[in-house]
Amino acid sequence: MARPATPGYACRECGWTSVKWVGRCGECQTWDSLVEQGAPLRTVAAVAVGATRVARPITQIGTESSVHRPTGIGEFDRVLGGGVVPGAAILLSGEPGVGKSTLLLEVCARLARAGERVLYVSAEESASQVRLRAERTGALSDELYLASETDLATILGQVDAVKPRLLVVDSVQTVSSALSDGAPGQPAQVREVAGTLIRVAKERGLPVLLVGHVTKDGTIAGPRLLEHLVDVVCSFEGDRQTALRFVRTLKNRFGPTDEVGCFEMTGDGIAEVPDPSGLFLSRSAAAVSGTCVTIALEGRRAIPVEVQALIVGTSAPQPRRVVNGVEASRVAMILAVLERRCGLKLSTSDVYVSTVGGMRLTEPATDLAIALAIASAVKDVALPNTLAAVGEISLAGEIRPVSAARQRAGEATRLGYSRIVDGDAGSVRSAIGVAFAAAPPETQTEIPAF
Secondary structure, eight states: OOBOOOSSEEETTTOOEESSOOSBOTTTOOBTOEEEOOSOBOOOOOOOOOTTTSOOOGGGOOOGGGOOBOOSOHHHHHHHTSSBOTTOEEEEEEOTTSSHHHHHHHHHHHHHHTTOOEEEEESSSOHHHHHHHHHHHTOOOTTEEEEOOOBHHHHHHHHHHHOOSEEEEEOGGGOBOTTSOSOTTSHHHHHHHHHHHHHHHHHHTOOEEEEEOBOTTSSBOSOTHHHHHSSEEEEEEEOTTSSEEEEEEEEESSSOSSOEEEEEEETTEEEEOSOOTTTTSOOOSSOOTTEEEEEEEETTEEEEEEEEEEEEEOOSSSOOEEEESBOHHHHHHHHHHHHHHSOOOOTTEEEEEEESTTOOBOSGGGHHHHHHHHHHHHHTOOOOTTEEEOOEEOTTSBEEOOTTHHHHHHHHHHTTOOEEEOGGGOBHHHHHHHHHHTSOGGGGGGOOOO
């Protein structure tokens, strides 16, 4: 039985309601999204459930249909938890030009060579453009079907005609549906397109890979509902100035969310980097002051990263603090601890801190390596190449233990780091003394007391 709707207006994007019309939604801040609640609200009657869909005990439900199928790219399979799952909806986002299309084209080619029929739908490029890239990267295969479509109904028709084992849509923001108003890329269109593709994926057991755009601040464009609808959300990260790329899992219903895949962009496409241990270390054989190696965790993978620091005296009233690859707030905190707890005069010097290879360090476990690099630069004492530092620094100058300490130590030992400075040193001052004591013999006479 119909009952009158509550008078007022509702946002068609997030559902926020208002008793009068306003130009901007008070919840999601979308302009011109409020519509009048004029349609009657109806109750939903219960529907008889068939025997095949009746609820069963969880112990009687099989998992055969959720087995991972490897794609042939080990680093991508690592991120997905072992491969793609039939019926899974996977969203891959990243900055423009970072290599999303190149990676997915390589995934399609690997599966096609294995005998799997794949449909790659490009809504941003023509079929000939994709063919040229596939020819350059060696991704040609007879089982790889290519279509350039922007209409959702036409894409569904292509799925019916090709009957693929994997569907790739590049990208979801450029596909439109006649069932929704607005231009492609608007939240309502993205929601309708993604919802229809995910429903088709679940009904047919067809894994679907969706490419998503990102906004200026790096978040996934479109309604937040898109991330809730899909099963896996991956972020493709990388700096255009470097060839290294990372694929991180932000959400995964079929595997862990702490895995990271490493890739390298080359002239022939994208290549896996199974062991990136040497990518973030300098090539200098001799010990240089102002450098220290730390063991960072990227997912479940321990990677050695070299931190470099340069201290230059200045007469400017406000010394410069320039960082690259590390957080400026953490560097400022470490500088304050070094000056207050260790007696290092830094308020009259420009401080430059950077990582090697474009690696970005965000975890607190790298604090001690940053502190040792700065202290080494201030005192011009070169730390040995066989020393690594891992530890979080508190404002009291203490070194706190970090997660996965055994894994970090094992990776450091495997790579030849015989001396590891960590929380056993007790304080930053003691850690600097231990590190300076391990310096090469030719600098021992210049080492200050700590």
